[in-house]
Amino acid sequence: MTTPWFSLVLMAPALLLMALLFVWPWLRYGWLSLHASSLLTGLSVVPNGGANWSRLARDGRFWVDALQTLRFAGVSVLLELGLGLLMALVLHRPSRGRGWLRALVLIPWALPGPVMALGWRWILNDPYGPINALIQRMGWPTVAFLATPSTTWFSTVVVDVWKTAPFVAIVLLAGLQSIPRDLEEALRLEGAGPWTLLRRLQWPLLAPYVTLAVLFRLAQAMGVFDLIQLLTGGGPAGSTESLALYAYLQAMRFLDFGYSATVMLASFFLMASLALLWLGWMRWQGARTR
Amino acid sequence: MSLMPSRRRFLRLLLSAVPASSTLMTRQGRASPAPSPQPETVRLLMPAPFVDALAPAVARFNRAHGDVQIAVTRGPLDTEALSDLASGSLLLGASAFDLLLMDISWTARYAAAGWLVPLEPLLGEEAMAQMVPEARLGNAFGDHIWRLPLSGDTALLYWRTDLLPHPPRNLQEMEAMARDLQRRGRVRWGYVWQGRQYEGLSCVVLEMLHAFGGRWWNHVSGRTDLLSPRALEACAWLANLVRTGVSPPGVANFAENDALQLFSSGEVAFLRNWPYAWGLLAREGGPVSGRVGVTPLVGADGWAGGGTLGTWGLSLLAGSPRPQAAARVIRWLTGVETQRELVVSQGYAPTWPSLYADADLRAAHPLLDIQRRALRTALVRPITPLYAQLSDVLQRQINGLLTSDLPPELALARAQEQSDLILRATGARATP
Numbered sequence: 001m002t003t004p005w006f007s008l009v010l011m012a013p014a015l016l017l018m019a020l021l022f023v024w025p026w027l028r029y030g031w032l033s034l035h036a037s038s039l040l041t042g043l044s045v046v047p048n049g050g051a052n053w054s055r056l057a058r059d060g061r062f063w064v065d066a067l068q069t070l071r072f073a074g075v076s077v078l079l080e081l082g083l084g085l086l087m088a089l090v091l092h093r094p095s096r097g098r099g100w101l102r103a104l105v106l107i108p109w110a111l112p113g114p115v116m117a118l119g120w121r122w123i124l125n126d127p128y129g130p131i132n133a134l135i136q137r138m139g140w141p142t143v144a145f146l147a148t149p150s151t152t153w154f155s156t157v158v159v160d161v162w163k164t165a166p167f168v169a170i171v172l173l174a175g176l177q178s179i180p181r182d183l184e185e186a187l188r189l190e191g192a193g194p195w196t197l198l199r200r201l202q203w204p205l206l207a208p209y210v211t212l213a214v215l216f217r218l219a220q221a222m223g224v225f226d227l228i229q230l231l232t233g234g235g236p237a238g239s240t241e242s243l244a245l246y247a248y249l250q251a252m253r254f255l256d257f258g259y260s261a262t263v264m265l266a267s268f269f270l271m272a273s274l275a276l277l278w279l280g281w282m283r284w285q286g287a288r289t290r
Numbered sequence: 291m292s293l294m295p296s297r298r299r300f301l302r303l304l305l306s307a308v309p310a311s312s313t314l315m316t317r318q319g320r321a322s323p324a325p326s327p328q329p330e331t332v333r334l335l336m337p338a339p340f341v342d343a344l345a346p347a348v349a350r351f352n353r354a355h356g357d358v359q360i361a362v363t364r365g366p367l368d369t370e371a372l373s374d375l376a377s378g379s380l381l382l383g384a385s386a387f388d389l390l391l392m393d394i395s396w397t398a399r400y401a402a403a404g405w406l407v408p409l410e411p412l413l414g415e416e417a418m419a420q421m422v423p424e425a426r427l428g429n430a431f432g433d434h435i436w437r438l439p440l441s442g443d444t445a446l447l448y449w450r451t452d453l454l455p456h457p458p459r460n461l462q463e464m465e466a467m468a469r470d471l472q473r474r475g476r477v478r479w480g481y482v483w484q485g486r487q488y489e490g491l492s493c494v495v496l497e498m499l500h501a502f503g504g505r506w507w508n509h510v511s512g513r514t515d516l517l518s519p520r521a522l523e524a525c526a527w528l529a530n531l532v533r534t535g536v537s538p539p540g541v542a543n544f545a546e547n548d549a550l551q552l553f554s555s556g557e558v559a560f561l562r563n564w565p566y567a568w569g570l571l572a573r574e575g576g577p578v579s580g581r582v583g584v585t586p587l588v589g590a591d592g593w594a595g596g597g598t599l600g601t602w603g604l605s606l607l608a609g610s611p612r613p614q615a616a617a618r619v620i621r622w623l624t625g626v627e628t629q630r631e632l633v634v635s636q637g638y639a640p641t642w643p644s645l646y647a648d649a650d651l652r653a654a655h656p657l658l659d660i661q662r663r664a665l666r667t668a669l670v671r672p673i674t675p676l677y678a679q680l681s682d683v684l685q686r687q688i689n690g691l692l693t694s695d696l697p698p699e700l701a702l703a704r705a706q707e708q709s710d711l712i713l714r715a716t717g718a719r720a721t722p
Contacts, residue, residue: 039675042402043404125540127538128551128552128555147541147543147693148542232543235487235685235686236542237694237696238689238690253370254676254682255399
C-alpha cells in the first residue's frame with residue numbers, strides 16, 4: 001500500500017540532496033544577482049535593486065557571448081549526434097575485436113578536459129603543430145588555426161566533437177542493444193536494408209536515448225569552460241568566449257560577484273529554455289509518428 | 291556473553307594506557323622544565339617556477355631558523371591561474387596561506403579587496419627606500435606598501451648576433467633589418483612577440499604606445515588615453531607587422547613560450563620576452579646558442595623605448611595569524627643574498643643597487659648591465675583596482691585588430707569607449 005505521503009517520505013533523502021545541490025545554489029545566485037558585491041562595495045553585499053539585470057540587458061558582450069555559446073553548443077551537439085550515431089551503428093555490428101574497438105573509442109571521452117585542450121593547442125599550433133607540419137610537407141602554407149576568428153571557432157567545435165562524440169555513441173549503442181533482435185530480424189526477412197532498418201525501427205526506438213544524450217551534451221556544451229579557457233582563452237578578440245568563461249572572468253578576475261551571479265543565472269534560464277524546446281520537439285515528433 | 295572478552299580487552303587496554311600516559315607526562319615534566327615552543331610555520335603560495343628558483347633560499351632559511359619554518363605550496367605555472375587560486379582561497383575567508391608571491395598587476399586589486407596587510411608596520415616605512423627607484427613602482431597603492439619585490443624584471447628585446455652587426459636603434463630600423471633578412475632568406479620571420487588575448491598582449495601594447503609617444507593611462511585624469519594620433523600610429527604599426535608578414539599570423543595566439551620556441555628554432559630575427567628567456571636561449575646545443583644578443587626595447591624614431599615592469603613580490607595576506615614570522619620570511623626572500631642567487635641561477639633582475647654595482651657579478655652575468663639600463667625606462671601598467679577589466683578590454687580590441695580587418699582607429703575607439711564605461715559604471719577614482 002503506497003500513499004502519496006509514504007512516497008514522499010521515501011523520496012525525502014533524494015529530494016533533500018537535490019535541494020542542497022541545486023535549489024539552494026540557485027536561490028543564493030538569485031539573491032546575489034539582486035545585490036552589488038564587487039571591489040566597489042569592498043566585496044560586501046549591498047542591495048542594488050535590479051541594477052545587475054538592467055546592466056545585463058544592455059551588456060552587448062553578454063548577448064554576443066550568448067549567441068556564440070548557442071552556436072557552439074548547437075553545432076557541436078548536432079555533429080556529435082550524427083557522428084555518435086554512425087559510431088554506434090558500427091560498434092553495434094557483430095565483428096571481431098568489437099570489445100577492443102568499444103574501449104578504444106571511449107579514450108577521447110576518458111581523457112581529462114584540460115589535458116585534451118592543451119594537447120590540441122599544441123596539435124593546432126602554427127607553425128610547429130603536427131597538422132601544420134603535415135601541411136608544410138605537402139608544400140602548402142601553414143594555417144593559423146587558433147589566430148583567426150573563423151578557424152578558431154571551427155577548431156573549438158572539432159575538438160569538442162572529437163572528445164564527446166564517443167559519449168553520444170555509447171549512449172546510443174546502449175539504445176541499439178536494447179532493441180529486441182527478433183524485431184530487427186523480422187524486418188530483415190521482409191527485405192529491409194540498413195537504411196530502412198534505421199529509419200523504421202532503430203531511430204524511433206532510440207528516441208529516449210537521443211533525448212538523454214542531447215540533454216546531457218547540451219547542458220555540458222552550454223557550460224563549456226575548460227576547453228575554451230585553455231585552447232583559446234576566449235580569443236581571438238573574444239570570438240570564442242562562452243557564457244561560463246564570461247561569468248568566471250566577472251567573478252574571479254574582476255571580483256564582481258553580483259554581476260557574475262546574474263550572468264550565471266541568465267545562462268541557466270537560456271539552457272533550461274533550450275532543454276524544454278528540445279523535449280517539446282521530441283514529444284511532438286513522437287506524437288506525429290504515432 | 292559474546293561481548294565479554296572484547297569488553298575485558300578494552301578495559302585492559304584502558305588500564306595499560308593510564309600508566310603509559312602518566313609516564314609521558316612525568317618524563318616531559320622532568321626532562322624539559324621549559325618546553326621548547328613548536329616552530330611557527332609560514333605558508334607561502336608561489337608559481338611553480340619560483341618554487342624551484344627559491345628552493346635554496348627557503349632551505350637556508352629553514353636551516354638557520356629554529357623558531358620559524360617556511361612551507362611552500364607549488365602553485366600553477368600560469369600567472370592568472372595562480373591569482374584565481376589565491377582569490378578562491380581568500381574568498382573563503384580564512385586563507386590557507388600567510389604569504390603570496392604576487393604579480394605587479396594584482397597589487398591594487400588585492401589591496402582594494404582588503405586581502406592584504408600593509409607592510410610598513412612590520413618592515414618599517416623605509417622597507418623599499420634602498421631599492422632601485424624603478425623597482426619600487428607598483429608596490430604601493432593608496433597610502434601603503436602592500437608588496438615587497440624580489441625581482442626587477444622588465445621585458446627585453448632579443449636579437450640574432452650572427453645575422454646583424456648591432457641591435458636596432460629604433461623600431462623603424464628593426465623593421466628594416468627584419469625585412470632585409472626575410473628578403474635574403476636568412477630568416478623566415480622578422481619579429482615574434484605575444485599577441486594572444488591575455489595579459490602579455492596588454493604589456494606589448496603598453497610598450498608600443500610608449501614607443502610612439504602615446505600612453506594607455508592618464509594618471510592625472512584617471513582615464514585611458516587611447517584616442518591620440520600617437521596611439522593610432524602605434525597600433526597601426528603593430529597590426530602591420532602581422533599584415534605585412536614581418537610577424538607570423540600565429541603570433542595572434544602566441545604567449546611567451548610560443549614566441550620563445552619559434553625564436554629558438556633559428557627562424558626569427560627578433561624576439562620580445564622576459565629575462566628568463568636568456569638562460570634558455572643560451573643553453574648549449576640549441577640552434578641559436580651563442581648567437582643571441584639582448585637589449586632594452588627600442589622606441590620609434592625620435593621616441594624612447596621602454597619595457598613593461600613585470601616584477602614579482604611578496605605580500606602578507608589578511609588574517610594571517612603570524613605576521614611577525616611572515617615579515618621575517620619576506621625580508622629573507624627579498625634580501626640581497628636571495629636576489630644574488632636568483633641573478634646567478636635564473637637571470638632575474640635584482641632590486642638592490644649593490645648587486646648591479648658588484649663587479650664580479652657583472653662580469654659573470656653581462657645581462658645585469660642591460661637589465662639595469664632597461665629598468666631605467668621601465669613602464670608601469672595602470673595602478674587601479676579596475677586594472678583587470680581595463681586590460682581585458684584592451685586585449686580583446688587589439689587582438690581583434692591582429693586577427694581581422696578591423697581598422698586601428700575603430701579598435702582604439704572601442705577600447706576607449708568600453709574603458710570609459712567601466713570607469714563610469716563603477717564610479718571609480720583613477721588614483722586612490
